[in-house]
Amino acid sequence: MNAITSFYDDIEPLLKKCGREKGDVKLVVASKYFSVDQIQKLYEMGQRDFGENRVQDALGKIDRLPKDIIWHFIGRLQKNKVNKVVDKFDLIHSVDSLELAQKLSEKSTQSQKILVQVNVSQEESKSGFTKEEFLKVYPQIESLKNIELCGLMTMAPLSDDKDLVHRSFEGISLIKKELRKVNWLLSMGMSQDYPIAIEEGANLVRIGSHFLKGL
16 A cells, blocks of 8 residues: 555545545645655656645646646745746645736636635734635636636644634635535645544645655
8 A cells, every 4th residue: 555545545534424425635745845756656656636835846847747747836826926837737726815816817828727815814924815805805806817716725823722723724614605615625734734624624635744754
């Protein structure tokens, strides 16, 4: 059994406990610190979704790796880097302003899939809309040309308070329910808190260093 199949086997009991199907959650390997060879090894284990957060490094990897990899941009995206990421990444997780969404729409030549970042916990150290800000602008984002709004992304506070982490992830799930967006993706949960994220409805979990072992 390899690291990828082991991960899915590990989360299967949690999915059953939550009344969710086995395929409800997809692993995005956060590959910022991975070499091309290490990504290739995970690809050969069956992994197809990889997340990068440094534009220049990511572009070098994309050019050298199999074309059927699904690339996620999971870092904070500056507006002056939009030209480099549009049409290169299958899904951009971190759209944190209306202006950024408009810039992506303007520069994309096809339907760029995005997630909007919502900062439910309202931490000053994290970017993203508050719930109220998002609800105000989301119809504008959804109507942009060359943009496909696929769901939401958030990061919970780094805290030992599990109730606080649950509330942060639950806040995103409640927005999805409030807007009746059954098919929206929720990208939330990293190495330290992905089980809680899955309990609260995550579809995409972003885990990195865990998979470096043994590569």
